[in-house]
Amino acid sequence: xxxxxxxxxxxxxxxxxxxxxxxxxxxxxxxxxxxxxxxxxxxxxxxxxxxxxxxxxxxxxxxxxxxxxxxxxxxxxxxxxxxxxxxxxxxxxxxxxxxxxxxxxxxxxxxxxxxxxxxxxxxxxxxxxxxxxxxxxxxxxxxxxxxxxxxxxxxxxxxxxxxxxxxxxxxxxxxxxxxxxxxxxxxxxxxxxxxxxxxxxx
Amino acid sequence: xxxxxxxxxxxxxxxxxxxxxxxxxxxxxxxxxxxxxxxxxxxxxxxxxxxxxxxxxxxxxxxxxxxxxxxxxxxxxxxxxxxxxxxxxxxxxxxxxxxxxxxxxxxxxxxxxxxxxxxxxxxxxxxxxxxxxxxxxxxxxxxxxxxxxxxxxxxxxxxxxxxxxxxxxxxxxxxxxxxxxxxxxxxxxxxxxxxxxxxxxx
Numbered sequence: 001x002x003x004x005x006x007x008x009x010x011x012x013x014x015x016x017x018x019x020x021x022x023x024x025x026x027x028x029x030x031x032x033x034x035x036x037x038x039x040x041x042x043x044x045x046x047x048x049x050x051x052x053x054x055x056x057x058x059x060x061x062x063x064x065x066x067x068x069x070x071x072x073x074x075x076x077x078x079x080x081x082x083x084x085x086x087x088x089x090x091x092x093x094x095x096x097x098x099x100x101x102x103x104x105x106x107x108x109x110x111x112x113x114x115x116x117x118x119x120x121x122x123x124x125x126x127x128x129x130x131x132x133x134x135x136x137x138x139x140x141x142x143x144x145x146x147x148x149x150x151x152x153x154x155x156x157x158x159x160x161x162x163x164x165x166x167x168x169x170x171x172x173x174x175x176x177x178x179x180x181x182x183x184x185x186x187x188x189x190x191x192x193x194x195x196x197x198x199x200x201x202x
Numbered sequence: 203x204x205x206x207x208x209x210x211x212x213x214x215x216x217x218x219x220x221x222x223x224x225x226x227x228x229x230x231x232x233x234x235x236x237x238x239x240x241x242x243x244x245x246x247x248x249x250x251x252x253x254x255x256x257x258x259x260x261x262x263x264x265x266x267x268x269x270x271x272x273x274x275x276x277x278x279x280x281x282x283x284x285x286x287x288x289x290x291x292x293x294x295x296x297x298x299x300x301x302x303x304x305x306x307x308x309x310x311x312x313x314x315x316x317x318x319x320x321x322x323x324x325x326x327x328x329x330x331x332x333x334x335x336x337x338x339x340x341x342x343x344x345x346x347x348x349x350x351x352x353x354x355x356x357x358x359x360x361x362x363x364x365x366x367x368x369x370x371x372x373x374x375x376x377x378x379x380x381x382x383x384x385x386x387x388x389x390x391x392x393x394x395x396x397x398x399x400x401x402x403x404x
Contacts, residue, residue, distance in 0.1 A: 006253075006256075006379070006383060009252050009253060010346070010383070012252065013245070013248070013249055013252060013253075013346065014231065014346060014350055016245070016248065017230060017231040017245065017347070017350065018231070018232075019244075020230045020237055020238075020241045020245075021230060021232075021233070028219060028222045028223060029216070029219040029220070030220075030223075031223070035222055036222075036238075036241060038240070038241040038244045038245065039222045039238060039240040039241055039244070041244045042221075042240045042241070042243045042244035042247070042271070043215070043218070043219065043222075043240065045244070045247060045267075045271060046215070046218065046271045046272070047215055049268055049271055049272075050211050050214065050215060050310070050314065051208075051211060051215075054208075061264065062263065062264050062267075065247075065264075065267060066251055069244070069247060069248045069251055070248070070251075108252070112252065144212070144215065144216060145219070148216055148219065177208070181208060181212070
């Protein structure tokens with residue numbers, strides 16, 4: 001055992017404890033308490049396990065789960081951003097996330113850090129079927145959370161069904177079946193009054 | 203796509219949201235806020251990814267991660283139990299966990315529910331090298347959390363180094379290297395005054 005190697009891995013695992021302090025826009029079902037990014041990361045990685053049959057043929061579940069376990073670590077430095085933020089805010093946030101990835105993955109010894117950084121880049125760019133399936137789950141989880149909380153986040157930010165559909169339709173690139181489910185969930189959210197449409201009076 | 207199958211999988215994924223409401227004995231580093239079981243589950247599954255090289259040859263990382271993602275779901279019904287609770291409390295808690303597993307995994311369609319239930323049983327009994335490695339990580343994570351919080355949970359419950367060593371030494375069955383690291387961490391905790399020994403004045 002190379003002590004220095006293990007020591008660096010442990011330092012990384014200590015540092016990422018802070019993902020438990022990052023609050024998301026979604027709330028935990030039945031409460032008004034925001035879920036943390038660590039909780040979201042667990043939920044979405046479990047979704048990959050339970051929903052793996054809806055991945056396109058050839059998708060590697062282990063790589064999908066690795067992406068989902070690390071996809072939000074950059075929020076330790078950069079924070080969470082509302083999915084419906086404007087372009088300037090998104091560009092600033094993307095730069096902060098790159099700097100965060102530079103810092104965090106470099107805590108690991110080589111080649112672990114480079115390997116996880118490459119996985120994170122692949123996820124961010126949705127550069128493979130694995131990444132597109134992971135990204136689909138990362139969008140489906142907050143849709144479910146919003147549905148369970150009767151649209152709490154949507155209503156707080158005045159988001160419409162058209163915006164939700166536009167921002168989430170890349171679920172279709174990761175899993176056509178899960179996109180059909182998501183579309184039905186959005187329609188049901190409108191029907192129940194959780195989510196207004198552009199043509200409705202507010 | 204069998205709609206009923208997906209609907210049941212989604213109902214399971216909604217129900218497990220409640221793991222975000224279960225508070226553990228460990229606190230999040232730098233705070234007095236207990237970590238939730240969902241956060242712990244994320245952290246320990248990420249540990250499996252980062253520390254996989256310390257698993258014995260032949261251990262299947264995907265099975266280890268699946269066990270860790272689901273290992274605490276039973277706490278949704280049964281709650282968390284202090285590792286150092288007495289035998290009667292442990293027996294009562296084990297019965298409640300079995301009932302919780304019966305209920306929760308039956309939410310899933312067949313054969314998913316049976317498959318995850320078998321994985322959970324295997325983990326609980328530490329019945330394979332995969333389960334013993336997963337169990338080692340499940341013990342190492344709270345050791346790290348306690349170290350980072352300067353022994354907050356140990357001190358609150360008056361736990362001694364001898365108890366910590368006895369309750370955690372099955373880490374050795376999952377990974378001799380990680381047990382050597384854990385032993386060093388316990389010794390350093392004593393040296394720093396985070397953890398008393400039996401022979402020390404309180």
